[in-house]
Amino acid sequence: MVYSLTANETLTKLDFPVTLTFCRKIEVFCMVRVQLAELLQFTEACLTQAGASAEVAKAMAHSLVQGDLLGFRTHGVRRLPYNVKQLQAGRMKGSGEPQILRRRAAIETWDAESLSGLYVAPLAVQRAMSMARTAGTGTVVVKRCEHVASLAAYLQQATDQGLLITMMAATPAQASVAPHGARSPVFSPNPYGMGVPTRGAPILLDMSFSMTAAGKVRQAYDRNERLPWPAIVSGSGEITDNPADYIDGNGAILPLGGADLGYKGYGLCLMSEIFTLGLSNYGRLQGAHDGEMNTLYVQVTDPEAFGTRDDFLAVTDDLLNRCRKAAAIDPSEPVRIPGERALALAEEQQRTGVLLDELTWPRLQHLAKKLGMEIPTV
């Protein structure tokens, strides 16, 4: 929500009053809260109106909103207008099933034929889980699904059933991340997700193999901010924290490890694209002009196939306890378990409403107007 104040005016709509005294004009950007059920309903309705079947729209809405719940705001309902546009333009299929191209005891290859990744990813996780239960591991590689948004949104489907999951995604038409030692990009901003069941809350990891994610560079650019650390190599080879060097210039995002250890992030980027684009036979030779079309790699592992459930959980919980008890560099910031903050945020937002920021809310308002839909109350 954006409020405009002029001199001496008092804004009373916030939790605390704001009066403008020292300057002429200010804009106050505030997050708005929308009740979860309302946001889901709105998202689903927009997708249905744009041409998705009821089943597809429901799954897509769930995947997007789950991203917001866990705090991945660059990959939540901010991407709803994009999905509506793709459906309306016929570039994304609104109904149907992915085609199974290959099948073995522990693997399947699918062609999503431009169905949304938001719809196909939960199906792939389900299938990988089922294979893992019998073969020990189950792997599904899905090519040509529209953008999957945040991998974190899909992990609990497996961890809730006591299963380990890893996920990767790549976009053959995108080049954002440079190989180590280069100043021009080759890799798409490949995310890596992992979910681990424990006796308590699951471990949820969703990260990129680069110094930052492309969505965060775009966000810093839109907000006219610098990045929190040098994550960009400019077109002329300088290491910089200026998002414009990437968005406007010919620069690239650095691989994880930066100037010294970037060969590690580079190696992990190669790994990601080989297991996604390579295995699915859908690389830049095939998909260089396919916009945000993804290949998705899902692998589920059943700890009970390898040993006992109790011992797996005991070893994992012991490891997490050692992390929690490690001496903190800053005593006011104890070591956190990946996913801890995301799950607390999800719990809070489920109760009090989903937070939408100043880059998301106006886009939803605009979308509602265009589609003639009623916008959720805030």
Next chain:
Amino acid sequence: MVYSLTANETLTKLDFPVTLTFCRKIEVFCMVRVQLAELLQFTEACLTQAGASAEVAKAMAHSLVQGDLLGFRTHGVRRLPYNVKQLQAGRMKGSGEPQILRRRAAIETWDAESLSGLYVAPLAVQRAMSMARTAGTGTVVVKRCEHVASLAAYLQQATDQGLLITMMAATPAQASVAPHGARSPVFSPNPYGMGVPTRGAPILLDMSFSMTAAGKVRQAYDRNERLPWPAIVSGSGEITDNPADYIDGNGAILPLGGADLGYKGYGLCLMSEIFTLGLSNYGRLQGAHDGEMNTLYVQVTDPEAFGTRDDFLAVTDDLLNRCRKAAAIDPSEPVRIPGERALALAEEQQRTGVLLDELTWPRLQHLAKKLGMEIPTV
């Protein structure tokens, strides 16, 4: 080889003469070259004499020397005296087979019962390859194998047959790497290896998920050098490049990503230990006092199960060509493919002899003397 010179003496045994003029005494450390066949024979003979069967000694010698060939000198024959000592003390079994604890279509869990990882790893790779050929992927988790040395040594076994391989290892009795935000260690220095078949040379990756490997910190310490970048957090929480803060102090190695992005390396360390120690049910609860005993995770993936061999190779080669052609920050250092330098070094050393440095050669001389063996000629 160490040569001692006093004032005005000339050393003529090198490729170029060295005369000491400006100081009283100097020690010149030189690498020595040993012919590959001789080094293999010597290594095998030492292991046999220490109690290994002919079959076990042959495999162990091959694994160690392969590390040296690829340039992983901290994990090559420098570790031979350790292996001899473990065999002699009866802490490492010199013959026998690993026990198969669990089996499904795509996975097996083994207990190596303190056989050497140098011997068991190639067996695990072989078994994983065989499962991958039928099920699409094959995973073998091996607990309680003695130290596997360098993962790079095992990758070509799979890539030579057109198969993708990933490997991880962990050591439950070791704590070297800190979680993000901590100044005390939790994780063992977990290596990650990947091998990818291509139409040319394979991609070979062998890296840690930390800012440096423990072996490199030890080497810098032994050489009285600083680390090339700040990779250590001291016991009092300072970020430092001093190996003594780790070896003598109460410090820890930082996870990959360092002060800003260490949560990524931390997440990858968790991943590694969950897939090794967790799946094998052999964590710090079980193996905290087991010295250098490892759990090994091997996963082989058959690209032909997912798609066609030609398309997989075309996509992968296209990706590598894009990396090679990326604009280099320093034009004199074009982008390299992981493994490129290691394979060139191996080829050269196969022809001209294996290089052994000043931390390795004296140990082999000492070992030969102790065992009454003839040392290879240099």
